[in-house]
Amino acid sequence: MAKNKVKLKLQGHEKFALREGWINKGLMIIPKNPGVFLQQDAPDVFGIGNNMVKSLRYWMRALGLTIEGGTSGVKLSPMGALVAKYDPYIENPFTLWLMHSYIAKNKGDATSWYMYFNYCDANDLEKHQIYTILLRKITQYAGEQKFSEKSLNSDIDVLLNMYSKNKIKSDPEDKNISPFSQLAMIKNTDGKYTKNHPDRRIFSEFVVLYELENMLDGREGLSIDEAVNGENGLAKIYNLTSVMANEYFDRLDAAGYIRVVRTAGLDMIYPVKMSGALKVAEEYYKNC
DSSP, rough: OOOOOOOOOOTTTTTOOOHHHHHHHHHTTTOOOGGGSSSTEEEEEEESOOOHHHHHHHHHTTTTEEEGGGGEEEEOOHHHHHHHOOOOOOOHHHHHHHHHHHHHTTTTOOOHHHHHHOOOOSSEEEEEHHHHHHHHHHHHHTOOOOHHHHHHHHHHHHHHHHSSSSSSSOOOTSSSSOOOGGOEEEETTEEEEEEOOOOHHHHHHOHHHHHHHHHHTOOSSSEEHHHHTTTTTTHHHHOOOOHHHHHHHHHHHHHEEEEEETTTEEEEEEEEOOHHHHHHHHHHHHOO
């Protein structure tokens, strides 16, 4: 019996890293014209090239901002509608953290992003070392399903370019820096890449609360070890240390959102005042 295919996506971005202003174009145009990506004049509507339109469509979906509707076109997701309402120009770093959270966990539509943030833990990795790690992990994930190693290489170029301010490949047409470079999550030192800890000046405990809402999702409790070190945990997605994560947990405990119980060998987080991840995001936007 044939095995079911896993959902796997490489190089949906057409080799274009996300650019400043693209998300705003999507947030403003899609609600008024859901079928815009199916139109021949889409490049004129968005003011970008044809391949860039395909790239924009991919980024909007991979970042969790849109839902594909087949022949009916594309619509904003609940998160996309929230961002369109409160931060359409992506001026608040919190919005970038939300989108980063989505794409870094999006195994189906952004496979390389998921594998990089979950499995590339070492510092000072050269690009070929990152490629080796991701190739091994994606091969394990894909099983007998074929994928293009060239596309994986392109993904790595775009990912590293997207999160660091140092370009890794000179492209005469690519003069815009990705908005995700503001997060400074990846440091490029002479071709060696290291994940940075979040800059506390632009990182909020509400990002942590947003993640806990997603992790708990109706559960009665969650171990601190799972929240920090588990798959898609805070150490994986944000490179938070255990000490940093526990500081944020304590802040959320003091604010009455969660209850942290630390006992010998079993440190737990229990929900207290939690209403869903999107509600957390909306509360943040309303009060920031």
